[in-house]
Amino acid sequence: MSQTIERVRNGVDTEQLYGTLDLLDQTPSLGAFTFRATNRWLGGAHNRSTIKSFYGAGQEDTTRVEEFVVDAGEPAILLGTDTGPNPAEYLLHALAACLTTTLVYVAAARKVQLTEVESTLEGEMDVRGALGVSDEVRNGFSRIRVDFKVKGDATPEKLQEIVERAQQRSAVFDMVSNGVPVEVGLVA
Amino acid sequence: MSQTIERVRNGVDTEQLYGTLDLLDQTPSLGAFTFRATNRWLGGAHNRSTIKSFYGAGQEDTTRVEEFVVDAGEPAILLGTDTGPNPAEYLLHALAACLTTTLVYVAAARKVQLTEVESTLEGEMDVRGALGVSDEVRNGFSRIRVDFKVKGDATPEKLQEIVERAQQRSAVFDMVSNGVPVEVGLVA
Numbered sequence: 548m549s550q551t552i553e554r555v556r557n558g559v560d561t562e563q564l565y566g567t568l569d570l571l572d573q574t575p576s577l578g579a580f581t582f583r584a585t586n587r588w589l590g591g592a593h594n595r596s597t598i599k600s601f602y603g604a605g606q607e608d609t610t611r612v613e614e615f616v617v618d619a620g621e622p623a624i625l626l627g628t629d630t631g632p633n634p635a636e637y638l639l640h641a642l643a644a645c646l647t648t649t650l651v652y653v654a655a656a657r658k659v660q661l662t663e664v665e666s667t668l669e670g671e672m673d674v675r676g677a678l679g680v681s682d683e684v685r686n687g688f689s690r691i692r693v694d695f696k697v698k699g700d701a702t703p704e705k706l707q708e709i710v711e712r713a714q715q716r717s718a719v720f721d722m723v724s725n726g727v728p729v730e731v732g733l734v735a
Numbered sequence: 736m737s738q739t740i741e742r743v744r745n746g747v748d749t750e751q752l753y754g755t756l757d758l759l760d761q762t763p764s765l766g767a768f769t770f771r772a773t774n775r776w777l778g779g780a781h782n783r784s785t786i787k788s789f790y791g792a793g794q795e796d797t798t799r800v801e802e803f804v805v806d807a808g809e810p811a812i813l814l815g816t817d818t819g820p821n822p823a824e825y826l827l828h829a830l831a832a833c834l835t836t837t838l839v840y841v842a843a844a845r846k847v848q849l850t851e852v853e854s855t856l857e858g859e860m861d862v863r864g865a866l867g868v869s870d871e872v873r874n875g876f877s878r879i880r881v882d883f884k885v886k887g888d889a890t891p892e893k894l895q896e897i898v899e900r901a902q903q904r905s906a907v908f909d910m911v912s913n914g915v916p917v918e919v920g921l922v923a
Contacts, residue, residue: 578862
């Protein structure tokens, strides 16, 4: 019983976590993943992505049973009808979600039991860029601010360390901070 | 009747679009927007963002009546229970959604009637980075590939131009390609 309690920390199976890390250390090629999304326009600012298949650990995944469906939109002032969060808001969500999961995994590995993780994000954008009104401002956010509130059985210093480690390891934090080469093509 | 048909193209109110562009040209300060998301950890790799309020056009928005709720997760092989798309998949969705909406707005402004816009996205990641197994690979995607299929009443060359213009103006394409300064803090 106490073994079970120790094994699963913060909802993370730490035995599986350590096993995964060992396996990737021994067989680096298993680390190659490909994630995918398919998007379809539904009219105006409304479009929808379906997300299911991915490749990882040497094979196509067969464990996901249902596809995820997520809708995007724009508010009225940006010419939409609020059919979903807008793309820039989804980017904030992706960033929050990745930092949070990374933080939770780091805490699990460091034997810190968390009780609460919340974050609020703000991104500032001059929409004259994306709307083509000005070439002097960028299209995207000029800056993003993330504020975490984290509670658990550790000192404030230890929690601060975990937040910093999450930034050092988060996939989306890396991508949003540093950029990724994106290739766009039009197929017939 | 024919006036209504011309005014709304691709689901975009072009009269409102031109009005917005004129207004932003005359009063640049109205272009300053702040978008927000609040995220809460629900256990393991499961967390949830709520998205509603934003600032734009000189004031806090009052038009959105309901908040959007989006859940993130990880598949079993990445230690989750598939409670939603994972953060990297949400980033692909944000990119697809933004390129698509930008493309649709550009086409509306250029008097091209679209009938279909679909995109498939793939991002390649060596998860040894994010899992802390290797310092020699980055945490995020090494590259992202986007393939569009676009149909409408225009030549292939014109559709290609619109896809290229969408890349030049998309907020999320800019952010994902070029990066954004992200500041992360821990509040008491």
